[in-house]
Amino acid sequence: MTLSDNMRAALLIMASMAAFTVNDALMKLASPNLPFFQQIFMRGALITIGLFILAAIWGHLRFKPDRKDRLLTALRTLAEAVGTVFFLTALFSIPIANLSAILQALPLTVTLAAAVFLGEPVGWRRIVAILIGFVGVAIIIRPEAGGFSIYALYGVAAVIAVTFRDLAARKLSKAVPSSRVALSAAIGVTLMAGVGSVIEQEVWVLPNLHESLLLLGAAVCLMVGYISAVAGMRLGEIGFVAPFRYTSLIVALFLGLVFFNEWPDFWTMVGAGIVVTTGLFTIYRERATAGKPSIGLRVR
Template identity: 55%
Template structure:
């Protein structure tokens, strides 16, 4: 048997990470039939924090003595993560899984755009063109002004903005900041926000099915976290990053099999445009030897 290269292992781990994150989304969406939004987010958050603490103890990768600058950036990142969780899961509860996932694939384009506008990063005309075409694909997915367009389509777009802010802040963190510290801070922020929201809503008893769905969401989001860390450690970011788009394949399959949803042809064309332009952007960044990070996703 021919041994796998580091990049091939990284690609496989990235695909595993995207599968785990999409299964997490599917579990959360399925639980929404019986569990209120804030309760579901809070319960999953508590489980995520517990597993992260166990994982950090095993890996010995949690460090709290950081500079004031890094803690400030972590606080901003946590706020962005909280906003992303609220708007993304709100959209997820009310839109087809594949549609929400397709919109989220615009994040690499948005990060490149924001990096050029706010951080002074150099972006050539080819990537500017790709960004413009890619956001045209997003418009095909959400189709403003049509019958299928609603406030939750806007929520999905706002979640892209929140994730973009989160990723830009992540780029500014010092290299010595442990990923586990960042992830745990984000999980704590999201869970605290969900707890405050849940305090003002009526809770429902967790039956066996929604309990298993939320437990599955917790396990899947942690697996996605672990696989994404491993992918970044064994493969080159510019090679591994495009495999994040396999999340859309899983979203299409799970949406059809579990929820009976299949996007329209126009939505699929828009998603294909977003993916194609995103992959081109990754390719150009690799050619210019300026690969961007693929930050952890804890929505």
């Protein structure tokens, strides 16, 4: 069976979300004795080295992008770094459940932005599926009813930054290697973390062997996530692949049980079931409409 570009893109996005979530778990396991910005910087340095080596082996460092692609890569890198800064600022100031609830709006914002700025077709059935998926995410997260502070706006800013990051990746020409795009993002985030670590502390904490191995594993996972995410967003329609970002929630439930002895309650399982169902429905719709003229929503 030959997979369509949308289906291959969906698999790449699922792989990237799983890799990102494993990275989060490894970072959490390494976090008790290491300052957070230092963790990000050390992991980023490893990722930068790894991606540089991969790009060199694949011959991608010799690629000469045109001016448009250089600008788009710079925009994507800037959006990545800015989004990380806003995310971390919000993370240190409001409950993580609240911030997670805000960030789960990303698939919807990406879908709408793709329709508005790129003119991509987004059928009403997919829009409904995404909205239902968001309800499922809200059931899983169940943020505390304490209202939002000003720092919630930092979470919204992170969503906006990541939305522009993904749109910039989408507009890159197919000739630009994904490894080059991922390398630029890794460098940008690492520089941001370096500045943050200088502000955060004067003396660094030397990690032990266990912590070093966890950071190395996190770096490998993040490399896989970077490359898969860029490739997936560039290969398929954003409106189709965006809902598969919810894969991270499913993987998080599994990792919570394995690594942290956490098991979701009934309502969390209900929410997870809704998210999975909406993902399966979008696959069904993609297959059902394959080869048919697009009559989806286009916003100009």
